[in-house]
Every structure is written in structure tokens, then in C-alpha cells.
Amino acid sequence: MYGYSGKILHVDLTTRKTWVESKPEEWYKIYIGGVSMASRLCWENIEVGCDPLSPGNPICIANGMFAGTPVPVGGKYGLASKSPLTGFIGDSLSSSWFTIALKRAGWDGIVIHGASDDWVYVFIDDDRVEFRDASQLLGLGTFQTEETIREELGDDQVRSATIGPAGEKLVRVASVTNDSRQAGRTGHGAVWGSKKLKALSVRGTHGVSVADPDALLQLSYDITQAAQGPHTQKYRILGTMANVLNLNRLGILPTRNYQQGVFEYAELISGEYLHEHYHVKTIACAQCPIACEQMSQVKDGPYAGAMTGIDYEPLYAVGSNCGVKDLRAAIKTIDICDRGGMDAMSTGVTISWAMETFERGIFTKEDFKCAKYPEGFEPNFGNAEAVVTLAEMIRDREGIGDLLAEGSKRASAQVDAERGTETWKWAMHIKGLETPGYDARGLKTFALGLAVGTRGACHNRTAAYDPDIKGEVDRFSVDETRGKLAKSTEEYAAVYDTLPLCKFIRRCFTGKADRAGAWPAIAKLINATTGWDFDYDAVDLIGERAFTIKKAFNIREGWTREDDHLPWRWMHEPMKEGPSAGYVVSEEELEYMKDLYYEAKGWTKDGLIPKEKLIALGMDDVAEEIGV
Amino acid sequence: MPKVVVEFYGTARQVTGQKEVTIELKEGGTFRDVVRALAARYPKLVGDVIQPGGEELQMPNMFNVNARRVVHDLDTQPQDGDRILLMFVTAGG
Numbered sequence: 253m254y255g256y257s258g259k260i261l262h263v264d265l266t267t268r269k270t271w272v273e274s275k276p277e278e279w280y281k282i283y284i285g286g287v288s289m290a291s292r293l294c295w296e297n298i299e300v301g302c303d304p305l306s307p308g309n310p311i312c313i314a315n316g317m318f319a320g321t322p323v324p325v326g327g328k329y330g331l332a333s334k335s336p337l338t339g340f341i342g343d344s345l346s347s348s349w350f351t352i353a354l355k356r357a358g359w360d361g362i363v364i365h366g367a368s369d370d371w372v373y374v375f376i377d378d379d380r381v382e383f384r385d386a387s388q389l390l391g392l393g394t395f396q397t398e399e400t401i402r403e404e405l406g407d408d409q410v411r412s413a414t415i416g417p418a419g420e421k422l423v424r425v426a427s428v429t430n431d432s433r434q435a436g437r438t439g440h441g442a443v444w445g446s447k448k449l450k451a452l453s454v455r456g457t458h459g460v461s462v463a464d465p466d467a468l469l470q471l472s473y474d475i476t477q478a479a480q481g482p483h484t485q486k487y488r489i490l491g492t493m494a495n496v497l498n499l500n501r502l503g504i505l506p507t508r509n510y511q512q513g514v515f516e517y518a519e520l521i522s523g524e525y526l527h528e529h530y531h532v533k534t535i536a537c538a539q540c541p542i543a544c545e546q547m548s549q550v551k552d553g554p555y556a557g558a559m560t561g562i563d564y565e566p567l568y569a570v571g572s573n574c575g576v577k578d579l580r581a582a583i584k585t586i587d588i589c590d591r592g593g594m595d596a597m598s599t600g601v602t603i604s605w606a607m608e609t610f611e612r613g614i615f616t617k618e619d620f621k622c623a624k625y626p627e628g629f630e631p632n633f634g635n636a637e638a639v640v641t642l643a644e645m646i647r648d649r650e651g652i653g654d655l656l657a658e659g660s661k662r663a664s665a666q667v668d669a670e671r672g673t674e675t676w677k678w679a680m681h682i683k684g685l686e687t688p689g690y691d692a693r694g695l696k697t698f699a700l701g702l703a704v705g706t707r708g709a710c711h712n713r714t715a716a717y718d719p720d721i722k723g724e725v726d727r728f729s730v731d732e733t734r735g736k737l738a739k740s741t742e743e744y745a746a747v748y749d750t751l752p753l754c755k756f757i758r759r760c761f762t763g764k765a766d767r768a769g770a771w772p773a774i775a776k777l778i779n780a781t782t783g784w785d786f787d788y789d790a791v792d793l794i795g796e797r798a799f800t801i802k803k804a805f806n807i808r809e810g811w812t813r814e815d816d817h818l819p820w821r822w823m824h825e826p827m828k829e830g831p832s833a834g835y836v837v838s839e840e841e842l843e844y845m846k847d848l849y850y851e852a853k854g855w856t857k858d859g860l861i862p863k864e865k866l867i868a869l870g871m872d873d874v875a876e877e878i879g880v
Numbered sequence: 881m882p883k884v885v886v887e888f889y890g891t892a893r894q895v896t897g898q899k900e901v902t903i904e905l906k907e908g909g910t911f912r913d914v915v916r917a918l919a920a921r922y923p924k925l926v927g928d929v930i931q932p933g934g935e936e937l938q939m940p941n942m943f944n945v946n947a948r949r950v951v952h953d954l955d956t957q958p959q960d961g962d963r964i965l966l967m968f969v970t971a972g973g
Contacts, residue, residue, distance in 0.1 A: 482938050485891055485928045486968050494890040498967045501889070502947050524893060721969045722942065723950025759939065831947035 253277055254463040255317035255781040257358045260293065263374055263381060265447050266307060266366030270381045275360070281784065282870045286752030287343040288798035289314035289361060290332035294341065295805050295874070297363050304336040304439075305422060305446035311364040313354070313452075316752045317781050319539075320355035320460040322472035324479055325754035327351045327539030331413075335438040336424045336446075337598070337659050338684040338708045340806040340815075342438030345712075345752055346413070348537040350430035353411040356456025364449065371420075373401065373412070373451035378458065386450035391417055393591035394429035401453050412453040416593025418647045419445040423657040425598035425646070425686075429590070432561065433537060436595040438685060438707055439659075463783030471777055475760050479541045483759035487544040488534070492564035493523025495689070496572075502721070503830030504691040506573045508633045509604035510680050510821055513691045514830040517577035526562060526579060535561065542756050548583050555584035555640070562586060565711070568689035569600025570643070574607060575633030582636075585643045592647035601686035602660045603642045606652070607631045609667065609675050615652075622651045660686055677820040682709035693822050694832030695720040695727050700738045700845040703816045704859075706802040713749070715741040728832070730841045735848025743795030747774070750798045767792065797869050804861065804871070807878045813859045816846055856880060881907060882960035884914060889967040892941070895924045905958070911943055912954040914964060929966070940968045 258280075260273040283289040290312045299308030311333050318326025328347040335342025354362070357378050364374070371386040389397050397414040412430060419426040419441030426441025427434045444450075462468050486494055499505040500518035507515040519525060526548055536543035545561040562583060570576065570585040589596035609615045610631050617628040620638075622645055631638035645653025655663050664679035680687045685708025692699035701716030702709050711717065716738050720727035725737070744767065748755045751774070758765040761773035771791040778786045803811075818837055826834045850859045863879030866872070887900045903917045912935060919926050919934030931938050936954070943951040944965040945958065958964060 482928045486940070489894065490890055495969060497889050498965075498969050501887070501965055501967070502944070523890070527894075717969075721950075723944070723952065763939070765940075 253280070254461050254783050256280055256360050259359060260361040260363060261359045261376070261381070262363045262365065264365045265368040265372065265383075265449060268383050280360075282797055283801070284750045284794055284798075285314050285316035285360070286328065286330035286750040287314075287332065287345060288330070288746070288750040288794070288801060290330035291341055291343050291798070291802045291805060293361055293363050294332040294334070295801060297365065298334060300808055301810075302334065304334040304339065304342075305442060307365070307367040307447065309334045309443055309446075311362075311440075311443060311447070311449070313362040315351060315355050315360055317778065318751060318753065319351045321462055321781060322469055323539070323753075323777055323781070324472060324475050324541050324760075325537075325539065325757045326751070327537060328752040328754060329354065330749070330752060331428060331435040331440055333440060333443045334809065335685070335707065336442045337439045337661070340683060340708070340809055340811060341706055341802045342440060342443075343707055343802060344428075344435035344437050344440060345749060346428070346430055346433045346435040347540075347754065348431035348433050350411040350413050350454065352538055353409070353454040353456040355460055356458050357454050358456070358458050362452070364447065364452070367447040368449065371448045371450055373453055374449065375405065375410075375453045375455075377455045389450045390420060393417070394593045395432060395591055397451055398430070401451060405453070405455075407455060410453050410455045412451045414451040414593070415441040415444045415449075416591060416647070418592045418594045418657075420450070421647075421649045421657070422446060423594060423646060423649065424659045424662070425595045425602065425657070426593050427595045429593055431538070432590070434590065434595070437597065437710065439595070441593050462781045464780040468777070468780040471773075471780060475757065476541045478760035478763075479757060483763065484542045484756060487542055487756050490523035490527055491534075491544045491546040491562075493526055493546060493562060493567060495564040496522040496567065497524065499690060500572075502694065503827065503832035504694040506568055506687070506689055506691055508575045509573060509601075509608045509678055510687070510691055510819070511608070512829060513694060513827050513832050515572035518572065520577045521567060521571040521579050521582060523564075530579060530583060532559070537754075540754065542754075544756060550580045550583050553580050554637075555580050558584040558587040560587040560590045565689050566596030566600065569597045569686075570603070570639055573600055573604045574639045576636045576639055577634065578636045581640055585640050588640065588643040588647060592643075594643070594647060597688065598659060598686040599643055599646055600639075601680050602646070602656050602663060603631075603639055604633075605660045605664065605675070605679050606642065606656055607633050607638070608678050614667065614671060614673050614675060619652050622653075659684060680819045680821065682818060683707075683815055685709050687819060690717055691822075691827065691832065692818065693827050693835045693837060696730050696837060696841065696845075697725060697727070697734050697737050697741075699818060699822065699837045699842070700734050700849060701742060703818050703842060704738060704846065704849055705742070706799065706806055713742060713745055714738065715745045728835055730845060732848060734845045735850075735852040738845070738849050739852040742799055743792070746795035746798035747791060750794050793869070797871070800861065800866070800869055800871065801874065804866070804874045804878050807860060813846070816859065818842060881905060882909060882958065884958045884960075884962045884964055886914065886918065886964045886966055889965065891968075892925060892929050892966045895929065896922045908957065910955050910957050911951050911964075914943070914958065915954060918966075941966060942968065
């Protein structure tokens, strides 16, 4: 087999045993890699119904066929477990050198079972697996953990995926970090922490074989050249931070816990402002010719020295959504999240829930006592120091941080149970995962895409904002096209997440990002890598299969139609101002769109998957378990 | 004669160094005339924001009128007083 080793490594932390599983080529043709293969490995290896923080929840890693080859932006891997935030599939992507090391070590995937009694890190040295004491790493941040392991092993080519203090403390919004990139969402860090796994380190020394090296090199060269032109210009100069002003102008920039869609200080937290005042360097993941990460540094004030890569999603969450206009505080908060090993999106949105709960008089100053502020503090929207402090408190589970570390769904449920309140009405999450940086009241196709998302509120697993923002449909209304659009856009995104390829390359194949522009070119890349005979239709099926295995996982874990919901606020509180003023996504609109979506997917009205549908996708064993 | 305001975001703002510009159109002037006027006034927009030739926007840049609707046909006419957002939206991050 070209492009793959055909081998999955299993590691049991309980017994400290390892074994190798071989998969047939047909299995690879269905599940491919990335989030699809990782989710399939999770399907195969989980104890169904288990607590996500129990030994029965496996950590599943899946590489892609393009890792370690010249294919631009192909250095990504998928990570899947049952999410401690949602109780459903938690699938994330990360990128860069760790991916390539794993490929060179000869593994298409890793499954980590059980749980260790003592803190360990696992060192995969090509074929050899070593369980190493991690007690000296406890308390270290993610970046520092990577460096310390490199020093301990005496090899700067060792790459590690690590957790920070947040993961050690089972913070449910904790992430996994490698090479300063995060598998950020759905709480993987807590799963690793529950197993007492501080890091997974890899040294890979083998080559990567592909079917047609000359063809692959030429294809990769052409794409790399295109990636230097206007198709990626928006990512290279300002990065995703360019969204701040655009979305603000459209009235959909989440502001003060989604109470508003227009932030009066948007200019001060914009990509343009960041670029002028705090940007120090633009960096790229391994195997990427684009380079979108805007490294930014605080040079003065109380947060001087804070430095990390800034993207739009973390920034809106700890910036406008918390009413914070000081970019220095936002950079510091994201720095705390990155080093502490936390998803800055979920962290920021959980903090904004706490700020609103305080402003409504349910929380008081007393609730915010901590070592830094023994008398407590008042976390009004706009209090930048409060946001910084709360991020630290969540990381350390200190004071009210212990509650917020559970994420907004659980935190609101606990407060409401204890105090007889209804704070759940402003807890902004779907299935337990906090909402992304687009207010869906002004993007109704996107609202559907988020509601039906298998991992909860995720902007990366659906591209349904695209038809709304590009004006292919009226973003403020609902019509019969939305079910097919949500299906089409989620499966489009899933192709990239499964190969995996970074979506930022999508215009560089032919200049057009649609299926007609990209799928034939991607088929050529697949065929030159593997020797397979993929065509447009085969590429298109990748996305449908990826989404189907994740949905099947959720169904087996107890998903029902009612789980495809939206936050109460988006359904009942109209936007107050700006171009999206007056809009909600009504119950009637959402249920209508869900009907359309399930029909477009070929599912039942209850959102279940017919057996014949699964069999047609080559998932016979899945059909036996959950097909109807 | 109709006047429109073009608001610059992202690359367009970086290239022009301005947040917005007012453009006066002839009677019956179209969005394509707005593109032409921008290309003439800010030649550096041609390339990353406006296609060579100065007649079409470079994908993925687009015109959004008053933050309400996207312009799909450059040969249609803006209304007097329209605010035209020259923007793109990125995904991910």
C-alpha cells in the first residue's frame, strides 16, 4: 500500500502492553484518515456508554495520506474520543511536525486504551514504545512540556502532543497541543488527563512511499505556486483576524455573550490594529506554504511579555464577547489558554456566561474570591483583568474557576439547580460545546449547520456560513434550499477534515473553491499518492462517509432529534441593533430546516440512518448496530 | 448624480490606507463602474483585490450593499447613498 503503512498501533496504559493491528486497503478507502479514521477507530474501540473521563474512552489518532509528502497543507492529523463536554464524538484536528513524525514512525493511527496509575508520557520511537515517568513534567505548560521532553530525550527531532495544567486537572475545555498548534475543541485534554497521560512523543526516521513521486511532486509544486497568489492573500497578511471588522459590519460579531452583534470597539481588536501594533512574526505549520498564524506580542503594560499566535476565533471569544477592547489583555488571555492547554473559544464563552450572570446579580463579588483578589472582583463586561484572571482560575480550578472548568452547559445547570435561576438561557453552547464567532441569528443556513453538527457548535465542521455570507441565499430568512445546503457544506468541509488538508488551500487547485474546482485536483493527489483510482464522485463520498460514522457514533451513544438544538438566546431574543437587528431563529424555522436536512441526508424524520443507506456507504457493520 | 460610499476592509484597507471613499457615478452608473473607479484611483488594488484589467473583483473579494445583500451582477446599479462594503470573509481560525 502506498501513502499508508497499513498499521495501527494500540497502547494500553492500564496493562502497559502494546499491539499492532493491520487494516485492509478497503478500510482505508472508506475512512481515509483525519477525523473520519479517528472517529472510526473510536467507534471500534470505545466501551459504548462509558463516562468520557473513564478508562473505557480511547484516545484515537489518525494521520493522513499526505503527511510527510510534498503535498501542501497535508501535515494534519485527526484526534477523536468521546467528548467530556458533549458526551458525543469529540473530533479535532491539529497539524505540523508531530503529524510528520508519526507518519515517519510508520503509524497510520494510534489508539490509546485504559488509564495509568501514575503520570506517564508515551514515547514512540519508530517501532519501539516506551512508557516514561512524567512526574517531572506535571504543572508545566504545553510548550514547556514539549521542550523538556526534547531535552530529556536528547533529540530535538522528537515531536510531542501534550496537555497543560488544565488537562491535568480534568478541565473539560482542556485541549491537546503540539508544535504550538492545538487540537482545541471538545475537551481532549481532560480525556488525556483522566488517563494520566501527559504527552505522546514521537521520533520517526522512515521515509514515506507514494505511488507516483514525479506526478505528486509536480502537482504539489503547482499548488504551492498558486498558494503564493491572491487565493491565500487574505490568510497570509492579516490571517483570520480580518474577520473582526467584516463580521462586525454585518452585525454578527458576538459581543457581550451574544447580547449584541456589533461591538463599538471592534477597530481596537481588529486584525488591522493587531497587525500594526502587536504583530511580530507570521509563522507556518510544517508542510504549509501559506503561513497564516499571526504571532503577536504584548510589549508594555501589565501583560508585557505575553506572546502567542492569534486567530479570529479565540480573539472574538475573549475579546468582543467579553466586552474587552484591550488587545493586550486578549493576547494575554489566549496565551494563558495556549500554555495552560485550554480551548480559548470555550474558555472565553464560558467566562462571558459568568460575566452576564454577574451583571444580572446572580453571581456577586463574593463568588469571585481568589488568591490574587482575596476580597473578590467584579467581572463586568469590559473588565479585561477579570477575563485574564478567570482564565487562570479555570486553568487551575481555583475558586469559581472550578465551576467554570466544567464548561457553560454544566456550570449553568449547577447554578440553576443550586439557586433556582435560569442562567441556562444565556449559556451559549450546542450539545455542550460553546458557540463560535458568528451570531447565527443573522446567518440562518449556518444556524442549521451548527444545530445538526455532530460535535456541537462548530464553525469548522460545517461551511454553511458560506451561502449566507456570499449571498447565495437570503441570510435572514429560511426556505426549502437549506437542508440540501447544510448537507452539502458539512460534507464539503468533511472532505478536507478527513484527508486531511487545511481548507485554506481550497482555491489553489483551479482558482475556484467549489467541488467542480477542487475535487478533480484532489482526486489526482490521492491517486498519485496511493495508486488508487479515485474520481470526483469518490472524493465526494469521503465527506458523506466521514459525517456518517460520526453521526452513527452519536446515535449509539443515545443521540435523539432533540439534541440538534440551538442556544435559547438565538431562538428567543432578537438581535438588538445593526444589520441583523430583529432576527431570531424561531422554533418553527429550526424544526422545518431540520426536517429538510434529514430528508436531504436520506435519514428518517427522527434523524436516524436507514440500514440500506449505511450499506450503500460500505458500512455494513455499522448498519447492523444502529441502522433502522 | 448618484454618490456611493465604498468601505474598505482587510486587504483593501491595507492597500488604500483608508477606511472608505466616496465615489460619484454618472447617471445609470453600475457596480462595474465602481470597480473601474477604484482601480483608477488606487492602482495597487489591481492584483489582490481587483482583477488585472480593472473590470472585475478578484475572488474572494465581494461587494456587499448596506450589509444586507451581496452583489452578484456588477452590471446592475447601486442606489444613491448606498454604502458598499468591499470585503471578504475568512473561515477557520
